[in-house]
Amino acid sequence: MATGLSLSSTSNLTNGQRIFIASAKEAFEPAAPDPDLIEGERIPTGTKQWDISTYARLTDAQALTEGVDLSSVQQLATNTLQLTPAEHGILVTLSNRLIRRQGDSSVVTVAGRQIGSSLRRRQAKDVIALYDGFSKSVVGAGSAIDITHFRGSAAYLLTDNNSSFGPAPMPLHAALHIEQISDIINDLTDTSPRGTTTGFTDELLSRWWRGSDRLYGIPIFHSGNISRDSGDDAKGAIFASGALYMIVANDADVTEEDDNSLRAREYGIFQEWAEGERADPHGVEIFSDAATTV
């Protein structure tokens, strides 16, 4: 017989010790509000393309003189955006053995949730890509956004700059990287210029920015899928909802297909959509520093 103290790891004693498997956690999916901030339409069955026309405004009516014929007539003109939906989707193939071993209630549910999130993320990124297309861009690389940029952008959008589109109609929305929102919070909680710590300043100091919070009446949404570029700058935007359009051809189509010879099951989710810019003057790109504060 061996002599000495018996430890938890002595000889084969570990073989009798249980391992508790906790329920698996999933990587947190960032907020993807972008597709909900823009105008959306559903393309009917039997149609391949969606054209959206915008009538330009006519010139001002003229003062007339009695008895003098108004000889010039104004012509209607439109700007047209053409959108042709494209397919998007994601597949997960799970072997029957994996499903058996992991338990159907776990791995299949997780796979379903993950592919759903993935499709939504794709949709959000497609909308985010359009922010870069707005011709008006403020702040600039390496500089932090402040509330003056925000106020100026709102005023720019509401100015009647362009007879083809007119001023941007309310409501306006903003979708920004969280570091851009942090810069705005920094500006709002900087008490010294205004000499007050009450109201919104106080609220922001005691909590964080919420989706329902507004600056100059414009809700600012944290768009979790806006990425930083190599220079630590990010591209968000302030825009009227009708500046951008998304056309969807169908609801998300969830599929499940057995492959018996492979002993696997294929789970997929598919949707057809297209997105585009209808009115360039109705949006402002916010291209600003999004480097980490700490």
Place this chain on the structure above:
Amino acid sequence: MVNQSLPTYEGSAPTARDRRRIVDESGRDAVLFDMDSGETGKVSLWDQVDETWTSPFERSVAMEHYLAKVLYRCSGCKETSLYENDIERHLTQLKSSREAHVDAELQRNLGENGQMGVTCTGCGAPLSMRKNQGQRHLDKINDDYRAHAEEGSIDVLLMHRYTTSPSVSMPSQTVNTFVFEGKEPVVNQENRSDSDSPARRRRRNRRRSR
């Protein structure tokens, strides 16, 4: 529980038969296939203003809409607009802002709740003591003006915003040229400092009022 190291297949979208082969050959229980058919038909463009790549656009939209997009740009900086007047206004503002801030000082003041702040005497903007915001406000006005003044003449360019690559040269047209007078107003660096004590500034103000 999903395997943390679940591999994602990258490449062109495989057929169902290919997917089966890839799963077999991988020796894994599961393989993720990203079947975004739209991605294959997408293209990133080079933004000539930001000097960054865009996120991928639909190829047809990129070619027909974004590559055709033109805007006005100030040749002295990255200010752009859809409208020529905006660039002219930008240049006018640079000049007027500079003129208003030639003798600008940062005056210290005490807020309602006892916080110290500064006010720019050039434009009356209340500014924070933090992060040297007042000095940066004056520096920015000065630097922006100087950058344009050093150029001498500033062109308003009508240019394409996007190209397919940074090496692709797109034609641009000079629609207007503004001459910035080379002679710069001299700024008194002492007056611009926010480190002066409020007492010294008050004495100076009294002498002026006599």
